[in-house]
Amino acid sequence: MPSKILGLVLHPTRTPDDSLATLRSWSAGHGVELVARSVDADRAGCRGLPDAEFAATVDAVVSLGGDGTMLGALRLLADRPAPVIGVNHGHLGFLVDIQPAELPDALDRITSGAFALELRHALRVRIGDGPSAVAFNDVVVSRSPGRSAVAVDLSVSGDRYGYYRADAVVVATSTGSTAYSYAAGGPVVSPSAPVVLMTPVAPMAGISRSLVLGDTEPVGLAVTDPARIEIDGVAAVEPVRDTVVHVELQRDAGQVVRLDAARYGARSRVALSLLDLPLRPDQLLELVPPQMRALRDAERKSGPL
Template sequence: MAVDRVGMVVHGGRPEAAEAARTVRAWCAANGVACKDIDVWNDGGRHSAREEVAAAGDPDLVVTLGGDGTFLRGARLAAAVDALVLGVDLGRVGFLTEVPMTMVRAALDAVRDDRLDVERRMLLTMRASRRLEVPSDIGALMRYGRGPLLPPTSVRSDCETGGEWGVPLDVSALNDVVLEKLARDRQVSVGVYIAGRLLASYSADALLVATPTGSTAYSFAAGGPVVSPGAEVLVFTPVAPHMAFNRSVVAAPDEPVGLRVLERSGRAAVSIDGQLRGVLGPGDWIGVYAAPRGLRVARLGPMDFYGRLRERMNLTDAPAAVADGAPAPLWPVSSPPPGDLAHLDMPSHPAAAG
């Protein structure tokens, strides 16, 4: 693809990220490409995604240099303008970034020469009974030990507003939307609706709606399922609910998940991809659903999600499964399977399977 402007989101606390950033700048200079840092932490505080990318010259490629947290910040920016995002892996346990530091220049060459795959990752967006805001007393508490808060959410101008449909918020989540308790001794009480029907009323530490991408993040830690990033579903997971039913529910992308704070509930914080965005009280509600378009992610080769799952989660084979025979064969994702397992190699295009 033609690359005219590159925006970088750099993890400022890692020397290797600064070194990788120098490599990106050198490549841009050699190829006549404009390059600018998108500094989401300084320059007068946090800004909206559209303000940040506008200040960086509306890049058509966003390069993130760090771990999954840095990638999430870059994804928020890229999603605002439908830019392509390329994640350079400087993290330790994440699933989102792909390119090792040693291959930064080669990866940029591949993007320029169209030697890449563009993968669409599902995003979530929201409607709410009102604009999300963080009260000043809560904001001071939540900022302790962290960077500054993002500005209040804006309203999407391309959506109908008002009445029972609520306010369409101009936000996107690659991982999850979380509604959680603010006080340690006061759980949130929430009515959960899926596809417009009441599922149950929960008293819990938190309730979250995750994408397939986010299924390996907070939802997984709370006992939720691992979902292929190629799927398009919404994963609802309660966190420490005071009820017998503590399972996740996987909904179709056209089945919104509604969360209404009930009358006797404590206040609830709304976080989007780990960023506090608002505080709700009894009677307030949010509706979470699939965004109209997904995040465009650069892939330089086949995505070995299950191999990464095995590696990052330190999965080991059950002793009873391998004690008396040969272990299950393992092969690189870039190689064909052994002959007797060739039936596991699906066609590139599902329609070709007939």
């Protein structure tokens, strides 16, 4: 991936010093300039640019954080998609692919062109007559604190479709199918599928199952009760009564760098299977027989046998 200007997007609170040192060394040896968003420039130790100029300037971006940081990088570039490389300095890491220790090898492979680009779809969202926003995971219309439910009338391509009365309604991309929509009982969809998923959370009346809509079917959600709206987990506004939330799919709005698609797919499937267990990862260790845990601890102290 020839790149002369490489953008850095950092986790909002964690500073990944080891990965930043690796990137500085690599960029100096390859004639690549590192730039960061203005809010990250001091921590990144490089030139900072306002978000709009950053998005218009970079040839590629390295996201240093978790899935939330990666989603933020993709949103920044939605009007001018460029490759995004995800380095996992977060927790779950469904979307990010590269571990910090793998970054030097990953940069060598990217330099030699040994990678693939995975296209991701997004949602274009407009609340009432306001400006549009972008979501790569989902848009959530949920009940306001103190309210028992949210009431939403659904239209598809301008035609009335039905209504929801539920704790929330999740409008998700195929990428977001493994996030809130999945937790609410929605289907897992291949990230390559250009679809819009509608999943109610704890439905009380109206539509009670997930809907899968095509990429040419714009959605309208008429909010008839006080509600909250979140876009990729970030609070947007609390719409007034009878506000319509307009949602359309934007195809190929993001480009994700994949070094090993098969490994990424296998890891994601394992992560999804673990989510079905009511245990944290540290609790899962208790399922391992004591003798095997003791052997593992001994190998860690002495090195591989």
